[in-house]
Amino acid sequence: MRNKFETQLDLLNNSLISMGALCENSIANAVKALQNNDLILARDVMESVKEINQKEKDIESQCLRLILQQQPVASDLRLISSILKMITDMDRIGVQAGDIAEIVTYTDLSASKDSTHIADMSEATIKMVSESIDAFVKRDLDLAHRVIKYDDVVDDLFTKVKNGIVSLIVDDKKHGEQAVDTLMIAKYLERIGDHATNIAEWVVFSITGTHVKV
Numbered sequence: 001m002r003n004k005f006e007t008q009l010d011l012l013n014n015s016l017i018s019m020g021a022l023c024e025n026s027i028a029n030a031v032k033a034l035q036n037n038d039l040i041l042a043r044d045v046m047e048s049v050k051e052i053n054q055k056e057k058d059i060e061s062q063c064l065r066l067i068l069q070q071q072p073v074a075s076d077l078r079l080i081s082s083i084l085k086m087i088t089d090m091d092r093i094g095v096q097a098g099d100i101a102e103i104v105t106y107t108d109l110s111a112s113k114d115s116t117h118i119a120d121m122s123e124a125t126i127k128m129v130s131e132s133i134d135a136f137v138k139r140d141l142d143l144a145h146r147v148i149k150y151d152d153v154v155d156d157l158f159t160k161v162k163n164g165i166v167s168l169i170v171d172d173k174k175h176g177e178q179a180v181d182t183l184m185i186a187k188y189l190e191r192i193g194d195h196a197t198n199i200a201e202w203v204v205f206s207i208t209g210t211h212v213k214v
Contacts, residue, residue, distance in 0.1 A: 005070045012062050012083060013137045019055040019090050020133035022048060024126045026097035027192060031122040033101055034185065037110040045101035052094030056087045082206035086136065089195040089202075093129060096188040096195075103181050112182050117164070121157045121189040124150070128196035136203045144207075147200035154193035161186040 026048050033042040063080045066072060072080065103109070112118070128147050135144040165179045205211040 005066070005072065005076065008062070008066055008070070009079075012059065012066070015055070015059045015062060016083065016086070016133055017137060019052065019059065019087065020129055022052050022055060023090055023093045023097070023129050026052065026094055027100075027122055027126050027129070027189075030097045030100040030104070031119060033104045034118065035110055035115060037104065037108045039105055042101040042104040046098045046105075049094050049098040053091055056091040059087050060084060078209060079206050082136075082202040085202045086199045089198045090129075093192050093195050096192050100185050100188050103185055107178060107181050109178060109182055109185070112178070117157050117161045118182070118185060118189070121154055121161070121186060121193075124154045124157065125189050125192040125196060128154070128193055129199070132196050132199040132203060135200060136206065139207060141204060141207050144200040144203040148197050148204075151193050151197045154190055158186050158190040 026045050029041055029048075030045045032038065033045060063084055066080055067077070070076075109115075128150055131143055131150075132147045134140065135147060162183060165183050169179050201211060
């Protein structure tokens with residue numbers, strides 16, 4: 001019975017890795033669409049939100065089957081409940097990547113002065129998403145804590161984008177609307193960082209049984 005549980009848990013881990021990869025690709029492609037004003041790629045990202053949402057439903061079903069069929073002990077239930085929390089955050093990451101792509105479809109921000117910081121935010125959030133999933137699969141508490149701490153990098157980059165936009169609006173009010181759209185994109189990336197932090201916090205809970213908001 002325990003061997004069967006471990007096998008099904010391995011399948012769950014693979015599903016989480018797959019969902020994480022979809023989230024990473026969505027973030028990267030949304031920012032690539034922004035940088036190149038690529039409307040086709042932006043629409044592809046918006047469609048990928050549905051695939052991420054379906055992945056959430058599939059993993060949720062896997063978790064419920066494990067609970068119903070395998071009679072997990074307390075530590076197993078903690079692990080499964082952590083997964084259920086994590087996939088909610090992962091689904092929100094997909095939605096926010098789609099929100100970035102949606103902005104690309106109605107305004108051209110490819111020449112934005114803040115594109116470098118946006119690209120840096122994208123790389124940082126992708127790193128956080130990837131490493132938070134790795135921390136869960138490898139049961140790596142130290143890596144989970146590093147992901148949580150790395151959120152400060154994303155927050156600092158958001159501050160730089162925000163300050164740059166304030167200066168832009170002061171210097172050139174004609175581009176105020178574009179500045180607001182750029183700020184929204186930066187805010188979505190900051191939220192993605194927050195969701196990756198949440199995932200890492202649930203990894204810590206799954207290992208230690210303690211959920212502490214940092």
